[in-house]
Amino acid sequence: MGKRLGIPSALLYYVYYPFWLAFFNEIGVQVVTSKGTTKSILDKGVREALADACVPIKLFFGHVMELKNKCDCLFIPRVVCLNGKTIYCPKFLGLPDMIRHSLDGLPPIIDVRIDARQGRLSKLKAFLEIGSYFGVGRNIVLKAYCKAMLVLRRYHRLLRKGLNPLEAMEYMENPNNKKLALPPKANLKFAVLGYPYSIYDSFISVNLLDKLKNMGVSVLTTENINPLVLAWQKNCGLPKRLFWTFSDAVLKAAYYLFRRGRVDAVLHLTAFGCGPDSILNKFIELEAKQHGDIPFMTLMIDEHTGEAGMTTRLEAFVDMVRRRKEVSPCQN
Ligand code: SF4
Secondary structure, three states: OOOEEOOOOOOHHHHHHHHHHHHHHHOOOOEEEEOOOOHHHHHHHHHHOOOOOOOOHHHHHHHHHHHHOOOEEOOOOEEEEEEEEEEOOOOHHHHHHHHHHHOOOOOEOOOEEEEEEHOOOHHHHHHHHHHHHHOOOOOHHHHHHHHEEEEEHHHHHHHHHOOOOHHHHHHHHHHOOOOHHHOOOOOEEEEEEEEEEHHHHOOOOOOOOOOOOOOOOEEEEHHHHHHHHHHHOOOOOOOOOOOHHHHHHHHHHHHHHHOOOOOOOOEEEEEEOOHHHHHHHHHHHHHEEEEEOOEEEEEEEEOOOOOHHHHHHHHHHHHHHHHHHOOOOOOO
């Protein structure tokens, strides 16, 4: 039997899992994931990770703990830069080292470095290196890489249609699921800004997206916006763009949505202890102040975030936006 590769369902999982799965399936490697976050996974992560880490990193630790006895090796790439312009948060860069030096009894870690600033073929080279780890020849890796790129494009198309990453992954597995192909009926439309691994992890976001849906609110996120539209926002009025990939994308989405997004309100989900967010939050708040006609709220999550508190704040906010829209229906 071939090697089983463990991929934690956290952080870049929400962005690249369809690509990784297609690639590894094509080279004959069996993939196992840690599935959705549970309280036990979060507790394990909180126990094992550094106390001052942000909750997404703690959660990643928990997902690794969940997987470590179910696979023969772990996939924790050192993702530095994928677009040649911005880099990932320093926690991503040090992730394989943090995991390796904090947790005992782990299987081998595939921690290939991916840095698009090192040349046009650097991403492909990284996957050739991964292929060589499994003893797979160059031609098979090339074919797998091309196939995975096509899968990623299809995934992105589904996100642009308004699905969230989990829905898009489900739809790719089961295209006959008509329910997923249809946008939900809603009388309010909110932009939800934040990092994909916080927003779409229903456990740490305390089910934010489903709560909104149940309150009759449709949601637009950074992932649903065409990347070309985001690229047109340039530096969002700043002398230079933000360094960090996700923060740069979220600021561009905020800039676009406040100016042209035609949304009824904007919510920003931020993680306690996030370094990049200490800067990003400020810029989003300044943008929100310039557009006082669009209600804005920041929600901060950490490992102690409670369901009741989040629900109360959301319900109050949605009620306020709904009443405001009833009084002035022409807004947005
Ligand atoms: S960007 Fe913030 S939330 Fe994301 S990993 Fe880095 S510190 Fe954590």
